[in-house]
Amino acid sequence: MQTYIFTTQEILDLLSDAGVKPSAQRMTILRYLMENRIHPTVDEIFKSLLPDNPTLSRTTVYNTLRLLEASGIIRSIGTGGGDGTRWDYSDHDHGHFLCTSCGHVTDVDYDSASTSFTLPPEGYTVHSADVIFKGICPECSGALK
Ligand SMILES: [Zn+2]
């Protein structure tokens, strides 16, 4: 998997450009998503960060994710709602493949300009379009075995 490393300044700039007041916990949570492109759930983020951030609460992680999503820095990938929602740093336009057997989410490159679909009517401003393919991954189908 590709490794991503960001400086504190890069993360500060990203937050202030989006109008989000930087705090140590917000930066920690955003850095985790930027450097770990594994589409984690809120529990996975919380459990990964807790050892180095003992004062962090699950509620803080959840509220921060919602705030970062509202500011357009990250996005949620609905996989049935509730705690199963997965989170992704949205630095580039891409779709996702969700394995309905193991729940693994994989990035899928797609060209939104050449994808044919009906745009919302006049008066609606589109900020993003989510493409989620659902099916069975190679590990689950046994194709790689
Ligand atoms: Zn699978």
Ligand SMILES: [Zn+2]
């Ligand atoms: Zn993704």
